[in-house]
Amino acid sequence: MMKNEKMGYLYRFRALLYKDICDLRWNGQVLFNLITGAILISLFALLPHGEIPISFVFAFVFGMLTLLMQGNLVVEEKEQGTIRRLKQAGFSLKEILFSKMMITFMTTVLILILFFVLYGNHMLFHLQLFILVLPIIMIMLVAGTFLGIKTKNTIEVSLYGSPIMIFYFFLEGLLMNSSREGMPWLAIFPNYHIHYGIDQIYNKEPFLCYLTVPVIWMAVGIVVFITWYKKQHFN
Amino acid sequence: MVMSFNKLRKIEQNTVLLPELSLTVQQGDIIAVQCENEYIGRLFSVLNHPDHIKKEAVTLPEGGFQNVYLFQQTDGLYKRLSVKQMLLFWCKLYQHQADLEFVLNVCELQHCAAKKTKQLTLSEQQRLLFASALIQRAEVYIFEDPSLGLDLQSKHVLHNLLFHLADKGAAVVLFTPTLEEAIRLGSSVYRYSERGVQQLEQDIEDAENTAEEEPEEETTRMQVQLDKISAKIEDKIILFNPLEIDYIEARDGQTYLFVNNEEFASSNTIKSLEDRLQPLGFFRCHRSYLVNLQRVREIIIWSKNSYSLSLDNPSKSTIPLSKGNYSKLKELIHL
Numbered sequence: 402m403m404k405n406e407k408m409g410y411l412y413r414f415r416a417l418l419y420k421d422i423c424d425l426r427w428n429g430q431v432l433f434n435l436i437t438g439a440i441l442i443s444l445f446a447l448l449p450h451g452e453i454p455i456s457f458v459f460a461f462v463f464g465m466l467t468l469l470m471q472g473n474l475v476v477e478e479k480e481q482g483t484i485r486r487l488k489q490a491g492f493s494l495k496e497i498l499f500s501k502m503m504i505t506f507m508t509t510v511l512i513l514i515l516f517f518v519l520y521g522n523h524m525l526f527h528l529q530l531f532i533l534v535l536p537i538i539m540i541m542l543v544a545g546t547f548l549g550i551k552t553k554n555t556i557e558v559s560l561y562g563s564p565i566m567i568f569y570f571f572l573e574g575l576l577m578n579s580s581r582e583g584m585p586w587l588a589i590f591p592n593y594h595i596h597y598g599i600d601q602i603y604n605k606e607p608f609l610c611y612l613t614v615p616v617i618w619m620a621v622g623i624v625v626f627i628t629w630y631k632k633q634h635f636n
Numbered sequence: 637m638v639m640s641f642n643k644l645r646k647i648e649q650n651t652v653l654l655p656e657l658s659l660t661v662q663q664g665d666i667i668a669v670q671c672e673n674e675y676i677g678r679l680f681s682v683l684n685h686p687d688h689i690k691k692e693a694v695t696l697p698e699g700g701f702q703n704v705y706l707f708q709q710t711d712g713l714y715k716r717l718s719v720k721q722m723l724l725f726w727c728k729l730y731q732h733q734a735d736l737e738f739v740l741n742v743c744e745l746q747h748c749a750a751k752k753t754k755q756l757t758l759s760e761q762q763r764l765l766f767a768s769a770l771i772q773r774a775e776v777y778i779f780e781d782p783s784l785g786l787d788l789q790s791k792h793v794l795h796n797l798l799f800h801l802a803d804k805g806a807a808v809v810l811f812t813p814t815l816e817e818a819i820r821l822g823s824s825v826y827r828y829s830e831r832g833v834q835q836l837e838q839d840i841e842d843a844e845n846t847a848e849e850e851p852e853e854e855t856t857r858m859q860v861q862l863d864k865i866s867a868k869i870e871d872k873i874i875l876f877n878p879l880e881i882d883y884i885e886a887r888d889g890q891t892y893l894f895v896n897n898e899e900f901a902s903s904n905t906i907k908s909l910e911d912r913l914q915p916l917g918f919f920r921c922h923r924s925y926l927v928n929l930q931r932v933r934e935i936i937i938w939s940k941n942s943y944s945l946s947l948d949n950p951s952k953s954t955i956p957l958s959k960g961n962y963s964k965l966k967e968l969i970h971l
Contacts, residue, residue, distance in 0.1 A: 416728030420721075424717060426716075483714060
């Protein structure tokens with residue numbers, strides 16, 4: 402009996418993924434960000450290393466793609482009036498958000514794979530890079546989910562998502578145009594650690610200490626989100 | 637009994653948001669409830685939050701609310717999915733391998749199976765939403781004003797769909813603000829107001845009409861009278877030439893004259909108006925309706941028990957024609 406219920410649940414969860422993947426193929430905004438990200442990554446592969454830092458390319462991908470895509474996917478369920486049926490079919494909002502996170506995460510990984518293929522470095526380098534950026538991906542997923550819940554439509558997602566992206570790019574700009582000792586206070590932000598962590602990996606030096614701050618940011622972000630989520634009455 | 641509302645009500649502070657609703661639905665029933673839009677909205681808002689409902693206020697079928705199909709006006713479609721993808725998604729969601737060709741056929745969507753839902757017309761979108769009723773297996777189907785904004789084709793589809801669901805042994809309840817739609821779609825019709833739920837006695841009405849009208853056959857010899865029909869608006873009394881009137885409706889104990897898309901309350905009863913207007917070509921098509929036959933453009937036959945009259949007025953109104961009066965009308969117009 403329990404096994405049947407579990408199978409039924411998995412089958413219905415697959416329905417959610419099927420619907421989101423079908424929808425994604427024609428989602429202009431996501432496709433635009435995905436293609437722009439792919440073009441940027443391709444250009445980056447052609448340029449000599451050092452002209453644009455890898456962390457800048459990642460900032461673009463995580464801001465434009467992960468954050469906005471997650472926000473859009475969540476808000477569209479409300480905007481289109483489709484969430485009621487999902488809830489009546491037995492899905493909780495938590496499960497719906499989780500399925501969206503899975504789709505966004507898979508899309509982000511897809512573009513990272515493109516980067517790894519085009520960049521053509523050693524497999525271990527790519528794996529280390531992925532581990533280093535994973536906390537930022539999680540932060541963006543949580544931020545995108547929060548945006549999707551709090552906003553009413555895709556326009557609002559772009560509107561309220563922009564300050565987050567601008568701030569992220571601003572920090573990237575500061576990092577790109579300053580020396581390590583020039584602005585030591587930047588070390589409180591995860592960008593700093595991603596930026597210099599990538600250099601460490603590139604120079605085949607230990608990088609795990611650069612994970613500490615991003616992981617703290619991720620943990621705090623997730624805890625704050627879950628605490629806030631539990632206080633809401635999403636009926 | 638499949639489902640019942642047992643004195644379901646909602647009161648907030650000193651306001652009755654939802655008057656007492658007591659209604660029982662059996663297998664194969666198509667119950668149409670006419671009520672105000674506000675009540676429909678509040679009732680569906682209550683149904684969407686089953687955890688807020690007192691246990692004894694609603695008796696659900698086995699399986700609870702997941703065994704109840706809800707059609708709501710606010711329900712939407714995934715705009716980038718095609719019609720077929722939408723149907724496949726519902727099949728996966730409700731774990732039911734439905735015959736999609738049959739579903740497309742019943743909802744008359746075969747020609748747009750590959751179209752994205754955002755490219756469909758509003759009526760096609762509604763028909764696609766109706767298709768979900770054929771995929772989700774439920775014991776009770778509850779519809780929120782399903783005929784709102786539908787074209788004639790979609791009204792036919794809805795009518796057939798309701799009959800199909802009832803034939804399969806499901807119970808169907810629909811809430812609509814218009815009495816005409818309630819009469820047309822439901823096999824039993826109820827009115828839900830602040831006074832609770834009252835059934836409209838359609839069968840008795842038909843019997844009454846036949847009994848009443850036997851002696852009236854003699855009255856056809858009456859000569860044309862040029863009297864006016866009065867209606868009151870605030871302090872003024874307006875006199876209408878009877879032939880200006882499209883139709884007359886009796887609602888909530890009041891009679892309303894419909895003239896050029898406008899509605900005027902009359903102090904006369906529908907029975908007295910019928911007596912006065914019958915010689916002028918008016919016909920009692922339903923217990924609550926008296927129609928000017930000169931305005932009738934079309935007799936719509938929904939099924940062998942359900943008919944409407946489509947009028948040739950600017951708003952192209954449709955009004956119900958009861959089964960008993962259909963045969964009388966046929967005789968009258970020599971059909």
